[in-house]
Amino acid sequence: DEGFGIGRHRLLEILAARARSLGVRLEHEHEVGADLVPGADLVVAADGVGSAVRTRHAGHFGTEVRSGRNHYTWLGTTKVFDAFTFAFTDTPHGWIWAYGYGYGPEGSTCVVECAPETWTGLGLDQADEAEGLVLLEKLFADVLDGHRLTGRSASGPGASWLTFRTLTNRTWSRGNLVLLGDAAHTTHYSIGAGTTLALEDAMALAHALREPVPLPDALSRYERERKAALLPVQSAARYSARWYENLPRYIGLPPQEMFALLGQRHSPLLPYVPPRLYHRIDRAAGHSQALRRLKRKLGPLIARTVQARSLATRAG
Ligand SMILES: Cc1cc2nc3c(=O)[nH]c(=O)nc-3n(C[C@H](O)[C@H](O)[C@H](O)COP(=O)(O)OP(=O)(O)OC[C@H]3O[C@@H](n4cnc5c(N)ncnc54)[C@H](O)[C@@H]3O)c2cc1C
Structure with a gap:
């Protein structure tokens, strides 16, 4: 896998310098409390997965949290x-x-x-x-x-261990309060996308606010755009997390096949096809355009069917 990395401290320094250059007043070590920010035109809650601001109105936002097994x-x-x-x-x-x-x-x-x-x-x-x-x-x-x-100097037995929480919200705003980043949605760390998604949220929000429309319309547009953009990433994250939870299904394969399927862990098709068969199809697809097209079509179809089935199960 390829990727780009930057330390969190360095990234925060860059963002803080840019914010200062635009005239933003930064305050650190200042807990945002119950009074929020009186008189603000807009409050952006980017306070992470445990967002206190969101939790205060959890019923309104329709927050759902699913904990992973591992x-x-x-x-x-x-x-x-x-x-x-x-x-x-x-x-x-x-x-x-x-x-x-x-x-x-x-x-x-x-x-x-x-x-x-x-x-x-x-x-x-x-x-x-x-x-x-x-x-x-x-x-x-x-x-x-x-x-x-x-480590992070956690105290007590097992304290530095967690299970990953996949969080979604039915709606992302309430009046002049809007959620952004992990406060709005999380995606499993094995796809390494959370920071990018938070930054993309910020860009989309800024873009929506630049339009000459009332605030609720701008916030709805932001939410609509970002929810649509997130769908494939959330699906990839779900399947990736599940791949690791189903490790025994893959770990006994010959190393080359196992690592090839590790690279395919985002696939909605993989959990439903015997791993060795999937690997063979995938290799053949590498040589055949028709098979590649079929695989591309079947993946989202299966994802939609599974999603519809799980929605029906929940509704029932
Ligand atoms: C194990 C693991 C590995 C990951 N690896 C990657 C990776 O490699 N690449 C990647 O892109 N993403 C990764 N992520 C995801 C990434 O960490 C998050 O998606 C990202 O940090 C979200 O940014 P955020 O600004 O929304 O929230 P956060 O980074 O959580 O920032 C929230 C901020 O709000 C502050 N805050 C909270 N409450 C209050 C309050 N009441 N008052 C004032 N301030 C408050 C917090 O101090 C914090 O500074 C990983 C996640 C996990 C769990």
């Missing part, structure tokens, strides 16, 4: 990965894997994930952060090349 921890390392790195390690309690990607010359992000039974089997639920890091450094010694892992 446990993950978000770590850093001084090892600089020069390419997106997937490392899978077999343990007596099942597989555990790490996604490593560099963010600059000083280090990389390293997200470690496993099934709940592996997490408890390895004792990661009982380990404090330092003990957990020592165990993970051993399990991933070959890719870390002797580098250390760093």
Whole structure:
């Protein structure tokens, strides 16, 4: 996989410098409380997945949260990965894997994930952060090349581990209050798109506000555009998360096939076709335009059918 990386601090410095140059007054370490911002023309709630502003009106926004099955921890390392790195390690309690990607010359992000039974089997639920890091450094010694892992100083056994929350909102605005970024929607980290999506939200909102229309119309346009743009990304994220939750389905394949299917993990078709057959079709499709077209058509069709079925199940 290819990609571009930048450290969060550096990105925030760039954005803050740009905001200042446009005359924005920045305030840090200032909790936005119940009074919000009295007298504001527009309040943009970009306060992340746990958004306090959104939570205050959760009923209005129609917030839905689905927790993934696997446990993950978000770590850093001084090892600089020069390419997106997937490392899978077999343990007596099942597989555990790490996604490593560099963010600059000083280090990389390293997200470690496993099934709940592996997490408890390895004792990661009982380990404090330092003990957990020592165990993970051993399990991933070959890719870390002797580098250390760093955590976020979470306290208590298992505290640095979470399950990923996929969040959606039925509506994104309420009067002059509008949601943006993770406060409005989240997509599983395995597609590495959350920051881009938040920035694209901001661009679309700014664009909509430039139109000479009343505020509610501008906010509706923003929401409509962004929800439409998000659909394929949310689908890719859902299937990608599910691929990892179904790892036993793929992990026994010959390594080349397994990694080829890892690259296909966003596919709505893959969960419904035996993996080896899918791989063969995919390879053949590489040589045949007709098969490629069929695959492109079948994927969204299956995704729509599955979505319709799950909507019907929920409605029923
Ligand atoms: C394990 C993991 C790995 C990821 N890796 C990637 C990746 O590689 N690439 C990528 O693009 N995305 C990645 N993401 C997703 C990405 O982190 C988010 O999508 C992105 O940070 C969303 O940006 P945001 O500005 O909406 O929210 P956030 O980055 O969460 O920012 C919200 C801000 O609001 C502040 N805030 C919260 N409450 C208040 C309050 N009451 N008052 C004042 N301020 C408040 C917070 O301090 C924070 O600064 C990853 C996510 C996870 C979980």
